[in-house]
Amino acid sequence: MLRQSLTVFRYSGRAVSLVWTTSRSLTIFLASLTIVAGLLPAAISYISKLIVDAVVFASQVNSDSNDFVNIYPSLFYVGLEAIAVILLAGSQRGIIICQSLLRALMGQRVNVLILEKALTLDLRQFEDSEFYDKLTNARREASVRPLSLVNRTFGLVQNALSLITYGILLVNFSVWAVVVLVLAAMPVFIAETKFAGEAFRLFSWRAAETRQQHYLENLIAREDFVTEVKLYHLGEMLLGRYRSLFEQLYGEDRDLTLRRGLWGYLLSLVSTGAFYLAYAWIVLETVLGRISLGDMTMYLTVFRQGQSTFSNALTSIGGMYEDNLYLSNLYDFLEEEVPKSWGKATIGLNPQDGIRFENVSFTYPGSSKPALTNISLHLKPREKLAIVGENGSGKTTLIKLLTRLYTPDSGRIFLDGLDLQEWDVDVLRRRIGVIFQNFVRYQFTVGENIGVGDVEHLENKTRWQTAAEKGMSQSFIDQLPQSFQTQLGRWFKGGQELSGGQWQKIALSRAFMRSQADILVLDEPTSAIDAQAEFEIFNHFRAITQNQMVLLISHRFSTVRMADKIVVIENGEVIEQGTHEELLQLGGRYAKLFLLQAAGYQ
């Protein structure tokens, strides 16, 4: 149990090195002040003993000889104590200042570490709820915990120095007094660490519930959800769930808090009892004249302050244990294995080969049913491919594999005759302009919303313009109050909200922003766009994508039919492949769906 309790120091070293690399000067300053603040209390107690002894001595001499010469030593010691007290207060204040400065620096440092790590993670990891809990926990607590651990480590050093110096003073009285006091403190120490461990386990277990709570808060308080929440009268139900989650969590919290408080109090009685026994012993020794009055005053202060220093140390240790556990969570996250992409190739073997899927199969992690089975298809440079299929047939998954967001379980995908895995992933992604169904509506300006399509040209106004023209967003952008400089979304001051179709045109322009990309992937790019605009986009489509391979997913056959090649996917398998005419002649699934949609327009 003691060994388990000693794990309390496991992460102290890492936390201190984190604070050291954050600011060396502040760390050195903090360490020096800690030593001063640790040593001074005992010195002050010792000086107070000297004062009392000097006073007693002086009063004895005075009463013997009616002479006042011996007043000076007492006054000198009083002055000395005043100086020590001033220094102590100064060092304590200095420690507080250092801690405040470090709090800001460390918070930022750890948050940046977490965010940098998040940038290296795979989509697969974000979709894993257990992993997501880890990330949430790390973000929620860990930015304050490292500093807290550092503060407590330094606090403990300070307390330990005080206790050791108190101990040295006390050893003169009796070694046994020191031994008894140390032993009496052990039960509280062990109980503290045990309950801190329990608190942490509670915290980790309930990461899922806490996330649910955050989600419910978002649903109720975020502008994107407010319309449905109001119109469907979801407010009461959501709030009800929020409350019941809290009650469940509160029940566990209350239980632990009560047990921790009660045991903490009962066990601290043991050490208080020991303290007061020793106290009585000292009083007795003084009365018997074995120690001086000054000694007694010193021991008295040593005892009083020793006890409070000791209880501070215990609180530090309990807290450190918690901090350690939280930090283990942070380091778990930071050390989460990120699959290294080993591909280095920047050019393919045969640029005329384009994109080729060979018997590609893929099942999402945690899913029992394959999303894609034995997919084979070939798209040559400048060709346009449309992918058609029911909801959930695997179209988007195919795109995710092509963009290397996921890796096939079997089979291979080639670009320019080279396996995708061998490509340098950055080079590969630079070649692809993509718009997903759930594209992001950045709360940035219009220009930036388009510019993010090619971050190297984020602020390039000429490019914005060209991309906007291709994506059919130019005309409504011109009508916005500040054109490309208009802030979009409602989150920030002066933000302008767009309609669904207008947002989609922005997203489409974003894909065209990547003018160097020779692969354009459009997942339902026109689902919200009006018929006129769609007609115009696709009239120009060939011209504006002349040098690009296009993979287009759409449920609109007016769009699909313009492709050079159409692939029909059902339940993750390619069931038909050919041109529009070929597939119509085939009279299979495509023909059926096409005629069904056409009939709807007649």
Ligand SMILES: Nc1ncnc2c1ncn2[C@@H]1O[C@H](COP(=O)(O)OP(=O)(O)OP(=O)(O)O)[C@@H](O)[C@H]1O
């Ligand atoms: N991240 C995911 N994790 C697990 N399963 C997924 C995930 N995304 C999709 N799926 C499953 O994989 C299958 C294929 O989904 P996919 O998104 O590729 O369909 P889709 O053809 O693009 O559908 P839609 O026309 O509705 O966009 C579906 O059965 C879906 O439930």
